[in-house]
Amino acid sequence: MVAPLSAWPWENLGIFKYLLYGPLVAKGLYSRVYEDTSEDNWCLHILIICVLRGLIHVLWNSYGNMLFLTRNRRINPQGVDFKQIDREWNWENFILLQALIASMAYYIFPCFENLPLWNTKGSITLLFLHVTVSEPLYYWAHRQFHKDLLFTHYHSLHHSSPVPQALTAGHATFLEHIVLSTVIGIPILGCSLMGYGSIIIIYGYVLTFDFLRCLGHCNVEVVPHQIFESLPFLKYLVYTPTYHSLHHTEMGTNFCLFMPLFDAMWNTLNSKSWELHKKISLAAGKNGRAPDFVFLAHVVDVASALHSPFLYRSFSSLPYQTRLFMLPAWPITFLVMLVMWVKSKTFLYSFYNLRGRLHQTWVVPRFGFQYFLPFASEGINKHIEEAILRADRLGVKVISLAALNKNEALNGGGTLFVNKHPDLRVRVVHGNTLTAAVILNEIPKDVEEVFLTGATSKLGRAIALYLCQRRVRVLMLTPSTERFQKIQKEAPVDRQNYLVQVTKYQAAQNCKTWVVGKWITLRQQSWAPSGAHFHQFVVPPILPFRRDCTYGDLAAMRLPDDVQGLGSCEYTMERGVVHACHAGGVVHLLEGWTHHEVGAIDVARIDAVWKAALKHNLKPLHTDSLNTP
Template identity: 65%
Template sequence: MVAPLSAWPWNELCNLKYFLYAPLLANCITSWGNDEAGGWCFHILALCALRGVVHQFWYSYSCMLFITDKYRVLKQGVDYKQIDREHNWDNFIILHAFMAAIACYSSTFMDSLPLFNFRGYIYALILHMGITESLYYFIHRMFHSDYLFQNYHSLHHLSVVAQSYTAGTASILENLVMGFLMGIPMLGASWMGGASVTMFYGYVLVFDFIRCMGHCNVEVMPVSLFDHMPVLRYLIYTPSYHSLHHTDMSSNFCLFMPLYDALGNTLNKNSWEFHRRIRTGEDVRVPDFVFLAHVIDVHASMHAPFMFRSVSSKAFKANLLVLPLWPVALVVLQLMWAWAKPFLVSFYCLRNRLLHTWIVPRYGFQYFLPFAKDGINRSIEEAILRADKIGVKVISLAALNKNEALNGGGTLFVGKLPHLRVRVVHGNTLTAAVILHEIPQDVKEVFLTGATSKLGRAIALYLCRKAVRVMMLTHSTERFQAIQKEAPTECQKFLVQVTKYQVAQNCKAWIVGKWLSPMEQAWAPSGTHFHQFVVPPILELRRDCTYGKLAAMRLPDDVEGLGNCEYTMGRGIVHACHAGGLVHLLEGWEHHEVGAIDLDRIDVVWECALKHGLRPLS
């Protein structure tokens, strides 16, 4: 049986729960300018929105790993289970909105409040430090008793690696108590004649700001601050201080002031040393692997992990809710383009190996601009040199970062930097293997676009060895003949050059390495399956055909800390070139995988991927 006030009554409503704000909004609209209650409905709704902004701000900041990685308190990542568990983190804002509405309607001191009253801030601060902090400390300790913890407080502590959203993830009883504790300084200051509009806004937003700071898992407090003023250690907690409560639940119970832990003899003796160690970067860990990705377009850039967790934890798709931020994303990308340095966006662990994803701040279309070529290669080279300097073992290049016309599939860097310790890997060997193993064994004929690219060449030569007829779409007879000559003499007849899509109107196996327009897709017969290795993937326009996803593999089950999706891939799935770099790392291979694909290694890499727990999607 569920304990009373442990579950939220509107959890089953999902996103429809936001309609619970409708009575406040309706009252605000109908009563605006006529009575003070209507005006306070506006302030309540505004505060709710601002509280959400505060939580989002701290989440985004903590996930900007290119700024915060050095000062992360706990080095683990946040996985999908925690993200799903904290999906309804904002339930408490709805609850507190209605608690505030009841207080406004039942009180007379809310009438005609001044905009500012300095005394109210002093009263609220004294009441908070003296009453709210002490009551919270004792109530928090009570919630750690067996019955209350098991039925109410355990949900909050399931998240060892706290984030700002963790702060609000709790039972309804806990948030009722929190609402009353927050009300003490505000109502007390009002009864003492210090109420003002800005006092209410200021107290609530500062309360949330400090609470989110403590849960952000990034140590923001400099050591020098406490060295110069040691008394501050007892007046304001730090993210590392609060993190110790999530790892050692017998200590550090305070709300914001460690003074009460000191008085209650529950202060973790390692708190100050732990804080110093985090701020001095003693626990920074070098990644074993880097996947060097790139931006596809402005809309896709908002799928970054530091934007919206509910968006980045699912496969990318067009999202109307984030479209209003498109201009902001455009400006940020322009600034990053000017900065030009690759930056860390996500990480996860596999078999105790730390794996990073770095982003080159370039749009997809920029890779095809002749004048942008040198700048992009400089950014990629800088990432390789940085990885080499810090001791990364393998760096894997994402789709456009290894474009043949750009840098010869990575050969430019290996040739220019002969003494690299880091292994440069394009991962195309496993990409080819994934595509080839998706093709049914009974297929005798395929139509191949992008036929003279690295992947197209490897796929064509591999299939012709299997006696599969490959119609290679290319207008370059010279490049076709060069590939044909690489095939064994007895297999060359299976490679056929074609120059028009009409030729494939009876072929139901299309392998797409070049983007197809709607008119070009129209030549495929009904029942065609489009295998593809083109970025971005082609539009799924034909209802009578099926579309394969970009070549990808599912990560092993023992992956830790993975909480975001890689572009259009689902949860726990990465592009095949990413997986190819992982195989290179796990096998400990010492060669660079750049340039043309070695056909003899396609099956070797495939078997190694399966051996290490990577799985095909089909």
Template identity: 70%
Template sequence: MAPLSAWPWENLGIFKYMLLGPLVGKVVYSRLQSDFVDLASDWCFQLLLVTIVRFHIYTWYTNFCNMLFLTRTRRIISKGVDFDQIDREWDWDNFIILQALIATLCVYMFPVANLPVWETKGLLAIVVIHVLVSEPLYYWVHRFFLHGNYLFTPYHSFHHSSTVPQPVTAGSTTFLEALLVTTVIGLPILGCSLSGYGSRSVIYGYVLVFDFLRCFGYSNVEIMPHWIYESFPLLKFILYTPTYYSLHHSEMKTNYCLFMPLYDAMWNTLDANSWVLHKKINLDAGGKSTRVPDFVFLAHVVDITASLHAPFVTRSFASMPYSARLFLLPEWPGAILAMLVMWAKSKTFLSSFYNLRGKLHQTWIVPRFGFQAGFIHIHNKGINKHIEEAILRADRLGVKVISLAALNKNEALNGGGTLFVKKHPNLKVRVVHGNTLTAAVILNEIHEHVKEVFLTGATSKLGRAIALYLCRRGVRVLMLTLSTDRFQNIQEEAPADCQKNLVQVTKYQAAKNCKTWVVGKWITPTQQRWAPPGTHFHQFVVPPIFAFRRDCTYGDLAAMKLPDDVEGLGSCEYTMGRGIVHACHAGGVVHSLEGWSHHEVGALDVDRIDIVWKAALKHGFQPVSSVPN
């Protein structure tokens, strides 16, 4: 590796934050030594506070950029942020740690304790030094050093490998680049302090404004209205825009400035399309030219902590399969409040998107608590209202297929989507529950040598289809249900010579010798005890059952891996791994790719299970199986 390209603490992982330990220790020690500590003179406390604030500026500006329901019409580069970019930018905050360490060192080397809280002349001094020193210095170093023929590849190409700029992209640099930026931000602070006009407010304010302007430029969301630059033409040379920076990030041979396009104009490196593109994005922000998605997956929140597993809350957390984490606990009050506000005010909001085979696929989230459906019936009317509004909105936009997530198609809630199709017979958008592919995934997990299956949730849409398919295959199906009428109705659907393979059972004890369980209704650890050792639990129940038995194996929820040519995917779907989606989601995508014109709602057509399965494989979907051989 090139000298100074790697970070000194690159191998520390999460323990890199221990580097700030001495700063934290000094603050704690000061508190323990004295009952009263003057915060205005405690530099260590102030540096630690500013460091935390800086981290949150970049984090929350990035979260704002990922709030697609607010920013989708103002995005400059329309592609999504994929997993590769998120991984490259995982340690984006290294530069904040570096600058905190350098600032701590400077505090001990120079007599700064007597700086006043405010000094008006200091504000003028730091602005002048920034404009006359930092801006041209950054321009020349950026243009001739970082973009030079010999130094671009080892030092700056890593930064430009992020195809969709976001605020945290500003920190995705090599160690040498971070040192150069630290010099650029440090010179005005040093000059202001040495001139005798330094003050705490001016120094801290300069650092935070510097950070905000970097986030602003890297955001990929154009929030500056074009009329401001038309009314005040000189502003074009004083303050750049996200559009201006994006052209440098994509084309690299123009727009080298830090914040002021003046220096690009002076040295003839200003991209002529900068303000034309800026105006076009603003004019298009009304949404008239926004690309309509071909497919929408209407998801829902399962519980409060899972609501935090979204790209617009924590991008890095959303890029990993969901699991309950301790750091989520302090976020509960805010999450509950946000959920209540969304439930009261929102319809649906765009969470994420990706491209597949040239088609745009989006995920919309219904603002509701997942467990309400089927459990708290008084909420059914309100939930259905939100789902119906989402379907009608998709229909107005021209969406071709909308697929309903697990609890949005609950049988007791809306009959697997039948309610909406009957109420609106002229829908152009195809409503799909995707359960045909879910059934196909589960059925293809069951080995051919299996001759007996215990099935819970046996009279549900999926349970019925699985039972009928297996009985045709000669498998004896123990259907757990207390309703004799519903069982007999399903049994009568089976071919006459296969009806004997369907057996009604009313207790879990009936499965004490059956090692293949298909769980479609949540079962408790006590109920799991009836399974013999070596049992494998297939499941299509949300949420998944607890893996209670150590002498048994547990399958994941029915899922499929998206084709390899998917683009822009950067978030995981609930507990699924990267690039893996629930089978009902995949079923909707297949419906869209195949161009099928029918609604897939209500009862499953058993004869279409193999058709949908083959279509999924044809389009590059891959089964995800955790079934032991």
């Protein structure tokens, strides 16, 4: 049975809970248009404060997830996983609750009518009430919530988040936020009842309150230890993220709201608070633990850049798709793209742990279309080369190149860098061997004929040679006889007749298995017979025009179940699923292979890489792919 006041009243409304803001919006609009009274201002102020409060939490959370800025200042080095994100999904419930309380307070207490813009006495009174009432009240209530019954039914929800973040500050039960609303409301109400209230005081106190709450939960130490060494008394007046983080790990200490003074007075101050704070502050300028594996990604397009985990984590925790809220942000993102084009360097994007080994994703600050601009190739290769050399200096074992970062025309699938730097300790991997294995294992074993586009690319060549060895007839779409014959000569002599050059899509009108490595239009898809299936390794994926046909996903694998700290989706992939080239690098690391995987795919290694992936519990998305070739 659910404890009283533990669940939120609008818990079952889902997104429709935002309709509860409707009366505030309607009253504000009606009063402004028809009455021109102060009520419209009050409703408008409540709504503005709600927006600003949400923005403070989101911006603090974004900063905490900007690993390229905060990685050496993080208090808890673990990543936030999908479970925590889902658990904290409705973190903003308290903003709605306090908006409703504020709207009722206006009608109950006449002191909120016709407030001035500023009142100097009010600021002093507010500070006095906060220190003498709110701080001790919160301290006492917080300690009560840590007693067995209250903790089990109420406060344990807040402590269920293993890695505190700014959004964790709002993640609590209904009863806790009623108490917190009292704590934040007493100084405002008391100040106003004394006749010292003002609009700026209300805005300032509420937003400062949220700012400090987010500061304590942000998991990034931002307060320099030198401040406390110069002015020791300050350590008792304002807490730090390190100070509050100790409350989440050693829950019998550090109960204060914002002022450690009250923990010192009642002997609940953690003795390690300042020592740990200084240690983390001093480590800010040093390099942290070097990752074992790096996946070097790139941005696909302007819109998908908004899928970054440091922008809005709930959005990045779901597979990418275009949403309406992204449209207003597009121009800003485009301007940021231009700045990145000129100045930015490769940056740390996300990370996760797999069997005690740190896996990081770095991003080359280039968008997909830039890879096809002839004048941009030198600059892109320079970014990739710098990332590889940086990984080599840090002691990274494997760096895997994503999609366009290993484009054949750009750098020969990574060959350029390996040849230029023969003494690299880091292994450079394009991951295409596992990509080919995933595609090949999706093709039914009884297929006798396959139509292949992009037939002379790295993947196309490997797929064609592998299938012909299985005595599958491969219709290779290519206008270049020379390139076709070069690939055909690589096949065993007795299997070369299984490779057939075709130059038109009409040649596949009776073939129900298409493997697409080059983007195809509706007209080109129309030549496929009804019931055909389109396997694909083309980026971006082809559009599913045909309703009488089926379409496969891009080559991908599901990471093992023991992965930790993974909280963002890789582009359009499901949770816990990564592109096959990413998974190929992971397998390379787990197997401890010491060779570079660059240039042409070694067809003889496809089976070995596939078996190694399955051995390490990387799973194909389709269970019928579990049969080893």
